[in-house]
Amino acid sequence: MKRTFIASLIALAATSFNLSASEMTVNAQADSKAQAQHNLVRESGFKQTEKQLATLKAELVKQRQALQAANDKLAAQFSTNEDELARLEESLRLETGSLGEVFGVVRQNAKELESELKYSVTGAGDQTHTQVVEEIVAATKLPSMPQLTGLWKALEEQIKASGELAQTQIQLVDGEGKQRAESVARLGSFGLIGEQGYLNWNGAKQTATAYQKQPEQGPVVTGLDELRSGSIQNLVVDPSRGVMLEQLALSPTLMDRLQAGGVVGKIILVLLLIGLIIAVVRGVSLSIARQKIRRQLKTPTQPGDNPLGRVLAVYSKEKKQSVEALELRLLEAVVDEQTGLEKGLSMLKLLAALAPMLGLLGTVTGMIETFQVITQFGNGDPKVMAGGISMALVTTVLGLIAAMPLLLAHNILSSQAESIRHILEKQGIGLVAEQAEKEMDAKVTTLGNAA
Structure with missing residues (x-):
């Protein structure tokens, strides 16, 4: 039974395999016929495209030949025209002769006159021959006699207007x-x-x-x-x-230069003003003190309200003291007067030293501003950098200008105060010496009486 069943299964499988092979053969034949039909359609399309391209090529070759023929014709015409132009130019040169040079001179003068009429102040009035001048400038042929006459009258009118x-x-x-x-x-x-x-x-x-x-x-x-x-x-x-009037407008005034100094320049000017006020006040005070001292020297027995008078008043009050005590009192009075005489001079010296330092500060600030401008806009335009450079230079100049008069004033006032102090010291020393002589005479007298 088993063998019979197995044989049946083998027979059934062989039958199914034969049926599948038949179907595959039929399908392959159908696909081959379809592919052959598709290739025939594509081949027909390629042949049609080839015919179209051949027709287009023939048309392009025909156009190229036509353009080549036209180009040859134009080249021949160009050569003919060049020959004709050279012949006409030679004929014109022979016919005009020196008139060509005259025409060049006329056009040159007409152009100069046209520029003069347009930009000079003589063009501010009514010009009657401007149109003739413009016609000569734009002309491509020899000017006519009316045009030459108009140019001559225009030149005459311009000469007359200039005077x-x-x-x-x-x-x-x-x-x-x-x-x-x-x-x-x-x-x-x-x-x-x-x-x-x-x-x-x-x-x-x-x-x-x-x-x-x-x-x-x-x-x-x-x-x-x-x-x-x-x-x-x-x-x-x-x-x-x-031109010179425009440059005159560009030349800066004193106020413009001071404005270029910026905030630092204004501070320097304020310091200069304060220093000059101190110098004037102290100069007047020392001059008055010197005059009073001169008058006091003429009347030493009557002390007044002046430095020497106050020293003499101390002597009158303390002359009963010993020489050592009197000397110290007079020295104290001289030192007090010296303090009053030198009042404000230290501030004047400070301002004289501070002014150039502020000028240097303005210089550094101006250069920093200049480098910032160069970083932003480059260094192609000097006008862009002029502001910072101007500030740098102006503040330096202002610092030096402020320092020089302040130093001079400090030196002069210090010399005057020193001179007054020498007078006071000299008078004080004289009074101490006089008191010492009196004490010495008194001791000698006492010793003589005792003997």
Whole structure:
């Protein structure tokens, strides 16, 4: 039974294997037919694309040939034109002769005149030949006789305008930026003169503005009648046509330089002022004391309210004491007077020493500010660094300027106080010597009577 069952199973498996192989063969044949059909479709597409590309290539080759033919034609035309241009230029050169040089000179003078009319103050008035000058400058051919005549008249008009004092109307821009018509005087080609003095003329905008700073005894429009009459002998004129007046506005005043010193510069000035006040007060006090001492020397028996008088008063009060005691009392009085005489001199010396130190502080501060600016903006523009450098230099100058008069005042006042002290010491020593002589005479007399 077992063998029969096993044989049946083997037969059944063989039958299933044969059926699967048949199905796989059928499926493979179907896939092969489908792949062959797909390849035929793709091959047809490739052939169609090849035909299109061949057609496009033929068209591009045709266009290239057409462009090459056009290029050859243009090159031939260019060569022909160059030959024709060279022939015409040679013909023009032969026909014009020296007129070409004349045309160059005329155009050069016309350009210079045009620049003069645009930017010079002579262009502030009405110009009747400006259009002719512009036509000559823009011309590409020889100027005509009317144009040459107009250029000659324009030059004549310019020469005449540069040597006359004339009234004209301009647009003046005030400090608020508003324009108004104003009658001004034109001083030849040097400048415009208004009510404020010289005016800065802007030829591009045809407007004028007042300079920030006018020269001393500069002219004004109301005072030009005297110039016309010949009563004015001297007149301030800027021959550079405004350049020097602009530089005058840039030159700093004393107040501008003091402002550049910053806070440190102001402190130095305050110290200088305090020191000068102390020096003046002590100088007046010592001068009065010297005068009183001179008068006191003439009347030593009548002590007054002065240093020497107070020393003499101490002598009158203490002359009954011994010589040693009297000497100490007089020395004490001299020391008290010396303290009063030298009052304020130590402060003056301190201020004289402090001023240059503050100047050095301002120098270091200014250099620190300069390096900060260089770090932020670089060192390409010197104007950016000018503030810190100006502060550094101005504070140094202020410190030295403050120190020198204070040191001089301290030296002078110390010498005066020392001179007065010497007088007091000399008088005190004289009084002590006189008292010692009296005691010596008294002892000699006593000894003589005893003998």
